[in-house]
Amino acid sequence: MPVTVVVGAQWGDEGKAKVIDLLAKEHPVVARYQGGHNAGHTVVVGNEKYALQLTPSGVFYDSVTPVIANGVVVDLPTLFNEIDTLTSRGINCDKLKVSTRAHLIFPWHQSHDALAEEARGDHKIGTTLKGIGPAYADKSRRVGIQAGAVADIDSFAAAVRQRCESENVLITQAGGVPVDVDETVTRFTDLGRRLQPYLCDTVNFLHDELANGSAILLEGAQATFLDLDHGTYPYVTSSNPTAGGACAGTGLGPRDIDRVVGITKSYTTRVGAGPFPTELTDELGERLVDIGREFGTVTGRRRRAGWLDCVMLRHAVRLNSLTELAVTKLDVLDSFETIRVCTGYRIDGKEVANYPDLPEVLDRAEPVYTELAGWQCDSTNARTSDDLPLQAHALIRLIEEQVGVSVRIIGVGAERDDYVLWGSQA
Ligand code: GDP
Ligand code: IMO
Ligand code: MG
Numbered sequence: 001m002p003v004t005v006v007v008g009a010q011w012g013d014e015g016k017a018k019v020i021d022l023l024a025k026e027h028p029v030v031a032r033y034q035g036g037h038n039a040g041h042t043v044v045v046g047n048e049k050y051a052l053q054l055t056p057s058g059v060f061y062d063s064v065t066p067v068i069a070n071g072v073v074v075d076l077p078t079l080f081n082e083i084d085t086l087t088s089r090g091i092n093c094d095k096l097k098v099s100t101r102a103h104l105i106f107p108w109h110q111s112h113d114a115l116a117e118e119a120r121g122d123h124k125i126g127t128t129l130k131g132i133g134p135a136y137a138d139k140s141r142r143v144g145i146q147a148g149a150v151a152d153i154d155s156f157a158a159a160v161r162q163r164c165e166s167e168n169v170l171i172t173q174a175g176g177v178p179v180d181v182d183e184t185v186t187r188f189t190d191l192g193r194r195l196q197p198y199l200c201d202t203v204n205f206l207h208d209e210l211a212n213g214s215a216i217l218l219e220g221a222q223a224t225f226l227d228l229d230h231g232t233y234p235y236v237t238s239s240n241p242t243a244g245g246a247c248a249g250t251g252l253g254p255r256d257i258d259r260v261v262g263i264t265k266s267y268t269t270r271v272g273a274g275p276f277p278t279e280l281t282d283e284l285g286e287r288l289v290d291i292g293r294e295f296g297t298v299t300g301r302r303r304r305a306g307w308l309d310c311v312m313l314r315h316a317v318r319l320n321s322l323t324e325l326a327v328t329k330l331d332v333l334d335s336f337e338t339i340r341v342c343t344g345y346r347i348d349g350k351e352v353a354n355y356p357d358l359p360e361v362l363d364r365a366e367p368v369y370t371e372l373a374g375w376q377c378d379s380t381n382a383r384t385s386d387d388l389p390l391q392a393h394a395l396i397r398l399i400e401e402q403v404g405v406s407v408r409i410i411g412v413g414a415e416r417d418d419y420v421l422w423g424s425q426a
Contacts, residue, residue, distance in 0.1 A: 002214075010265065013269060018043060028065060028215065033249030036105060040298035045415075076188065104144070106179075106188065108168070111171050113129050126301075157192075216252070218250060243260045260323050262320060271304070277365040333395075336374040339371070379392060
């Protein structure tokens with residue numbers, strides 16, 4: 001049926017891109033709906049590894065039209081770098097469509113991002129420094145420049161100059177280095193010309209595709225607990241990755257969506273600061289990082305790691321209307337003797353079932369764990385449920401029971417074909 005949303009159910013990097021690559025076979029249109037080049041979406045095809053920041057993860061199929069919808073903030077240097085790299089590796093990006101309403105990121109956004117992080121001292125968010133927050137702030141302040149502005153390149157150049165000059169006043173006041181106005185205007189005028197053929201009224205495009213019977217896949221970046229409204233504020237990103245954001249970010253309506261796939265690792269990771277109740281700061285955490293290769297796709301930063309948290313996942317079901325889960329990186333647990341799953345929190349001595357709404361309360365949450373035996377064998381060659389060890393069956397069943405939605409896809413390796421359709425028989 002028509003529209004599927006893929007959303008991260010934790011703090012990002014759950015393996016969304018791999019699942020999107022898999023589902024893209026049945027969805028002729030794949031659209032990114034929020035975020036920008038703070039995302040790092042990895043698809044591994046044979047020996048080739050692709051890390052996408054802006055291009056939708058369906059780009060590897062000729063049958064797919066990739067769309068950057070209105071809710072995305074677009075960094076043109078990154079976009080064209082990515083298009084050039086993909087093209088040089090034999091991936092055709094000619095069908096890519098960029099919404100006229102998507103807002104553009106400029107160098108002054110990156111300067112503001114860095115200055116704001118600097119000013120936070122010991123309370124840094126640990127942003128990707130890509131200018132995402134300041135670009136969305138400009139959109140909200142109604143001073144942003146939309147992609148469609150490049151259609152009239154002279155007035156676009158004038159707008160870039162005017163914005164750059166006025167932002168330089170603020171950057172200088174904050175002790176930063178002003179952006180080179182002439183260089184920026186020249187560079188972005190060239191990039192703007194290059195953007196022209198990709199521009200599209202993506203709202204009407206998506207609705208026309210829907211009317212013509214095409215299935216559409218909406219690709220979330222970041223994740224539920226990095227959501228500006230529902231995440232661990234202020235340690236969040238500046239957009240709405242939750243499924244509701246997919247409507248605002250594409251112009252499709254809530255009733256167009258009928259499938260919402262939440263992606264979770266078989267454990268939890270987080271990059272950047274903020275509360276993390278099941279974090280492991282001991283040797284077990286090190287093992288998850290080492291085996292799971294938990295280093296940021298975009299920034300190379302080491303991710304924090306801990307056990308799976310079903311309190312979070314239950315909240316993710318509420319926030320996103322999840323219809324199913326995909327559990328990735330099951331193989332990372334292959335060598336663990338015992339596996340823990342958080343099924344509740346104890347706060348001030350009392351057990352609570354719901355996810356707390358205040359970060360200071362979340363900071364005091366002590367996880368309540370259910371312990372399972374590990375399987376201690378290689379799961380990476382499993383292709384059906386029957387191939388998975390019984391202990392892994394027990395883990396998946398516990399997740400389903402705790403979270404209240406079915407698991408459909410299980411990841412057992414990074415490569416495109418390393419997955420099990422849960423419930424499938426040999
Ligand atoms: P995304 O941002 O949610 O798309 O995820 P990332 O690409 O940032 O991070 C996920 C990482 O895990 C990537 O390096 C993937 O290649 C890798 N990956 C995805 N699924 C699996 C899996 O099932 N097993 C293993 N071992 N790696 C996986
Ligand atoms: P994908 O799509 C993990 C985190 C940053 C920081 C916070 C705010 O690959 O899952 P920002 O630059 O957005 O203002 O940073 O959000 N963050 C991510 N963490 N995966 C991501 O994207 C992320 N995008 C942003 O580390 O804590
Ligand atoms: Mg990522």
